[in-house]
Structure formats: structure tokens, C-alpha cells
């Protein structure tokens with residue numbers, strides 16, 4: 001038996017070589033980081049839930065014609081994805097003021113924005129992912145104008161679709177982060193949605209109570225982060241009713257029993 005090759009290890013996920021050329025296996029960890037990894041911890045069962053939630057959302061997006069890297073879920077913590085060349089830009093879409101927008105511009109958290117904002121951040125941990133403008137993207141050649149048009153169009157489509165999906169289950173989609181990649185076919189590449197969509201990279205507020213159902217529970221030491229992720233999965237219909245508190249996988253089970 002040969003051990004599979006690790007391609008990349010990030011803060012919340014690991015990428016392994018896939019079974020065929022052009023594929024990778026994306027493994028979801030329970031590890032949680034915030035503030036550019038200055039705060040570290042773990043959320044029990046997060047990897048299992050994010051794998052499932054992201055599978056669900058990417059499958060639905062594929063069905064409405066948004067191309068994604070998702071191929072299929074392999075097991076509780078892993079999914080098969082298409083290998084792409086990641087565009088080094090984090091795309092943040094905002095519907096409601098929160099987080100860094102509120103801090104930067106002094107706009108009260110929870111203020112509905114009169115129009116959706118798309119922001120770009122340069123993916124560079126050493127620099128703390130600085131916010132950038134289209135001008136920087138063009139100047140440094142991080143993506144072409146045509147690619148940026150595709151990225152912005154897809155970000156808006158994803159936002160419209162997800163805002164409706166979450167509104168239908170009583171959740172306000174405040175903001176979220178997307179990543180895109182280039183899928184190469186011979187000498188041509190096209191932009192597809194990559195990474196994941198889960199409560200790790202979205203702000204999701206309960207519409208009735210305003211309660212946060214996302215990673216801000218961890219970032220802001222609010223507690224109950226595992227329950228919040230479970231609640232999102234439950235409302236999406238991904239956890240059988242009454243089983244929301246069941247043991248999610250063996251890893252979690254063993255840790256709970258101290259083994």
C-alpha cells in the first residue's frame with residue numbers, strides 16, 4: 001500500500017492527490033482559526049458538517065448552471081474535486097454591514113446595505129489578506145479583465161441564489177467569501193467556483209432572533225459554535241430531525257469518550 005500524496009495543507013482543509021489526473025481530494029478538518037491564524041482552536045464535528053453543507057450548496061449551484069470544482073462527496077470528511085489553479089483573490093459579497101466593513105467605515109453591524117457590495121482581497125497570509133481594487137488585480141496580473149467579469153457575474157448569481165435559499169429557512173445571508181480557480185483544458189482556461197461554502201466563510205444570522213449561526217461564534221468567543229453549524233445543516237435538511245445532537249463521526253465519538 002502506498003500512502004496518498006498531500007498536495008496542500010490549509011487552516012481548515014487538506015488537499016490530497018486524487019484518483020485520476022486533474023482531481024484532488026478535499027479533506028475538511030475540525031480546526032478553526034481566526035484573525036489570520038492568531039486565534040486557533042477546533043469545533044467538534046465542523047469538518048463533517050462543512051463537507052456536507054458545501055456539497056449541498058455546490059450541487060445546487062451546479063444545477064442552476066454555476067460551474068464548480070465539486071465532483072462528489074467521498075465520505076464524512078472528504079470530497080472529490082477538480083484540480084484548478086486558484087486565483088489569488090478572495091471575493092467577499094456583502095448584503096448587510098458587518099465585520100471588517102463595519103470596523104473600517106464605522107457602519108453599525110446589521111445595517112442593510114442599499115446595494116450589494118463585492119470586495120476583493122489579495123490571498124496572502126503573510127500580508128493578512130489586504131483589500132485590493134480592480135486596479136491592483138489588473139496591474140499585477142492576478143486575473144484578466146475577462147476573468148474578473150466572469151467572477152463578478154458568478155458572485156452575484158451565487159449571492160442571489162444563496163440569499164433565497166437561506167431566507168427560505170429563516171436565515172439572513174449577511175456576507176460571504178468565495179474563491180475561484182482556472183480549469184485548464186488544453187491551452188484554454190475557464191473560471192469555476194472553488195474552495196467551499198460553509199458557515200466558516202459566511203455570516204448567517206437567524207432572521208427572527210438575530211442569533212449568529214456561523215464562525216463569528218468562534219471568532220468572538222460566543223460559544224455554541226458546533227450547535228450553530230448543526231442548526232444550519234439541520235435547516236438545510238441535511239441532518240435527520242431529532243438526530244442533530246447525535247455523534248457525527250468516529251473521530252468526534254472517540255474524543256468525547258477520551259480515547
Ligand code: 5GP
Pocket residue numbers: 090092098099100101129175176177200201202203215
Ligand atoms: P470580514 O471582511 O467582514 O472579516 O469578512 C467578510 C466575510 O467573508 C465573512 O463572512 C467571513 O466569514 C468571510 N471571510 C473573509 N475572509 C475570510 C477568510 O480568510 N476565511 C474565511 N473562512 N472566511 C473569510
